[in-house]
Amino acid sequence: MDSIQGYKVPSKQTIQKEIDEIVSYLKKSDGITNVQKKIDFDNFIVSISFAFKDVANINTVNQNVLKKLKIKGLSNASYAYESKTQTFQRSYQYTKAAVLEYNKLKPEVKNVFKDASYTSIYRFEQLITSSNNPLAKISKSKKAIMINTGILGLINGKTDISNRITLSK
Template sequence: MRKIIQLALIVLCSIMFSSCFETVEEINLNSDGSGRMILTLNVSQSKAKVASLMKLKTVNGYKVPSQQEIVAELNKTAAALRNMPGISNVKTTNDFSNYIFTVSFDFKEVSNINTASTKILQQYKIPAYNIARYQYNKAAKTFIKTYQLNPETKKQYMDLKQEDKEVFKNALYTSVYRFDAPVKAQTNKEAKLSGSKKAVMFRTAITNIVNYGTSVNNTIILQ
């Protein structure tokens, strides 16, 4: 039941039993369609609670991973990404003092993100409908993100035990897209444009997406 955490962060999010975390998706896009993607799971606001939970074997019936197991999952994802066409400069970070984890990589073109995401979801046996899609039209200078909430995702969330739903109580999803050129127009009214007009940020509670269908979609037209 996860769409928000791309790639390995899907796994990390599901095992960090804290009601306060943020997932951040960043894309730095060049005018030729290449760029870099950074995916972050930030549990720093609940680091004391997580540190205590990490000492347990299970929580709510789920196995609590060791630091070594978390690093192994990050490395597994990084290894898979390195074998994908159009993907390079793959890096991971793990900060167990603040519980902040990242996976980042360069892509030759935006479509490489879609291929990479699909293969990683397959690796973790996560249904493909839990994935966002990205497009970039160089001629029209238009970047598009689309995601349609699948009814099965909401059903799986509603079927969770109340204590498991608490994991998502104050959880946030943030996206930040940066460009070489200023933004001329965008379609998501909830997204904020930076002062330089070269970056767009969107933030919402994860429960808003699952419960109320808050749209993370955006079509961004550059000058």
């Protein structure tokens, strides 16, 4: 199968090559360590994880990876960490570019997004004491937090994935 509904489907080899390029970039990035990837072609899930020395490293890497993937204007996220208050913050701001790109799709392609989801997991060495996003779920160990939401809410600007996470001192 080389296309679906008029859209070229990349081969497994092409997808693997793109992911390997991102992993290679991350491994060479300042302050980024322990880069790992998982690809599940049966369930269409790609996971890339890494540790970082400073939150500023994430902002740079995020923008560069989005450029590499040719994703323009669809993500406006940034990260910050305040050591005095032990607070990690992800700021997310909806951009109209997402819905404009989505609206260009054929109806049958839009239907694919109906059941698609976005999942974000953050793991910490310290315990999580609080989170201000009602969608966030703190793990039983209190060292990880997850947001899982439908993609359409992000595309349409109805879901906010910003989160202020306070860690134990």
